[in-house]
Amino acid sequence: MYEDLKYWYLRDHKLFRTLSFGQIRQLCIITGFKKAKKGEIIYFSSSDLPRIFLLKKGNIKIVAVDEDGNETIKDIIQKGDLFGELTLEADSQSNEYAKVLSDDVAICSFLMSDFEDLLLRNPSLALSYTKFVGLKMKRIKNSYSNLISKDAKTRLFQFLKDWAEKEGKKIEDKVVIENYLTQNDIAQIICTSRQTATQLLNEMETNGTIIYSRKEIIITDISKL
Amino acid sequence: MYEDLKYWYLRDHKLFRTLSFGQIRQLCIITGFKKAKKGEIIYFSSSDLPRIFLLKKGNIKIVAVDEDGNETIKDIIQKGDLFGELTLEADSQSNEYAKVLSDDVAICSFLMSDFEDLLLRNPSLALSYTKFVGLKMKRIKNSYSNLISKDAKTRLFQFLKDWAEKEGKKIEDKVVIENYLTQNDIAQIICTSRQTATQLLNEMETNGTIIYSRKEIIITDISKL
DNA sequence: ATAGATTTGTCGGCTATGTTACAGTTCCAC
DNA sequence: GTGGAACTGTAACATAGCCGACAAATCTAT
Numbered sequence A, B: 001m002y003e004d005l006k007y008w009y010l011r012d013h014k015l016f017r018t019l020s021f022g023q024i025r026q027l028c029i030i031t032g033f034k035k036a037k038k039g040e041i042i043y044f045s046s047s048d049l050p051r052i053f054l055l056k057k058g059n060i061k062i063v064a065v066d067e068d069g070n071e072t073i074k075d076i077i078q079k080g081d082l083f084g085e086l087t088l089e090a091d092s093q094s095n096e097y098a099k100v101l102s103d104d105v106a107i108c109s110f111l112m113s114d115f116e117d118l119l120l121r122n123p124s125l126a127l128s129y130t131k132f133v134g135l136k137m138k139r140i141k142n143s144y145s146n147l148i149s150k151d152a153k154t155r156l157f158q159f160l161k162d163w164a165e166k167e168g169k170k171i172e173d174k175v176v177i178e179n180y181l182t183q184n185d186i187a188q189i190i191c192t193s194r195q196t197a198t199q200l201l202n203e204m205e206t207n208g209t210i211i212y213s214r215k216e217i218i219i220t221d222i223s224k225l
Numbered sequence C: 001a002t003a004g005a006t007t008t009g010t011c012g013g014c015t016a017t018g019t020t021a022c023a024g025t026t027c028c029a030c
Numbered sequence D: 001g002t003g004g005a006a007c008t009g010t011a012a013c014a015t016a017g018c019c020g021a022c023a024a025a026t027c028t029a030t
Helices: A003-012 A021-028 A112-121 A123-149 A152-167 A183-189 A194-207 B003-012 B021-028 B112-121 B123-149 B152-167 B183-189 B194-207
Strands: A032-037 A041-043 A051-057 A059-065 A071-078 A082-084 A096-100 A104-111 A169-171 A174-178 A210-212 A216-219 B032-037 B041-043 B051-057 B059-065 B071-078 B082-084 B096-100 B104-111 B169-171 B174-178 B210-212 B216-219
Touching (some): A071 A183, A123 A152, A123 B071, A123 B123, A152 A183, B112 B123, B152 B216, B183 B194, B194 B210
Antiparallel strands (some): A041 A096, A051 A104, A059 A071, A059 A096, A210 A216, B032 B104, B169 B174, B210 B216
């Protein structure tokens, strides 16, 4: 099913660009493919064999639940991102799942073990992959140290700036972001309470720095953030 | 110089255990070797060619300085740990240095580019290394989410527990840790102010959970942490 | 032994942010 | 279109932990 499609999906990712047709086929053979709609929950750790996923379309959030049942947003995954057992070590105890944010998503996946085989046969891919994981690590470090050392307002600013950079569409000197997050989501991402987030967003709106709605966020002057 | 010694140093690390004599020699040829005393500062990013370091003896802390001149402790490196450009991407803008904590340290290092070559020739090493970096990432994630969601007291407890696990010596039912950190260091690691750390430590001492001195920390009952 | 530097102890005021609580809005399904 | 669910707005109150300030203890070098 979709054999060609999957091929191109993987081919599309910068990590796999250097691979030959045959090599990608190796992954494709066992590749899973899945579509899902807004609000759906996709479990990936625990369940069956450990996999690596590639989000082809839409947005999802990775949510972790701790012992007390508190939910934390671990990551927002966008079109083109890899997620899952990126460390190549299945860890069963982490209690994470993915929730679909956009209207619908398309995900393809392959088995971690197959990927390992591929890496063993392609040292240069292994190297790129290591760098890829390293980059991810660096990003995480960065965002965490932001969370720790800055106050909620700065964190929100930084978050909006990053978001705008990744997904915003520049229209004249404004930046328009499609807003698929609730204020609660935003609050969780910047690690603050929903109320504080609401307050800060409203403050920014009265200041004229942003125009907020459930559909989109318009940043009137990105340089002011 | 020390050719044999360096060989064994590298050989000793679990990552390199599977390598042949020749392969390690490849790294050794350009390996640097260095000793330093307490308080010394070792710059590693910026400076010359990007390197990966292996701490053979002692303890160091990795300190980052941000734009405003604030120091944050990024990591505590112990005997046997690798540090430096582990992501295989030299990044010049990060302003980090290492400071020697224990009385003296021994460090050996090799060039990132040589290591890359080695990885390219050893797919299985590449794979282990990828997993190694992945593990590091997981640890970082973990400790950061601790920092964010728990209060200072819990963080201190967790820190002591981890420290005891890594380096503590069990004597009867007590755990003794050699204390090479100042209270200020501890405060920075658990991301709180020096005063709060002091207060919490004293509180624990009056509670009888620990016995604190500049030389060592004794945890009277590890199970209570 | 002495002086200076570093580390530790303690206090009170201050502020950002979490919490609780409730009301108003928007969205969606039937 | 209507009812219920999910989301957003606002306020009062509590508090953890930061900050400044200073004193006491301990280490280090000469």
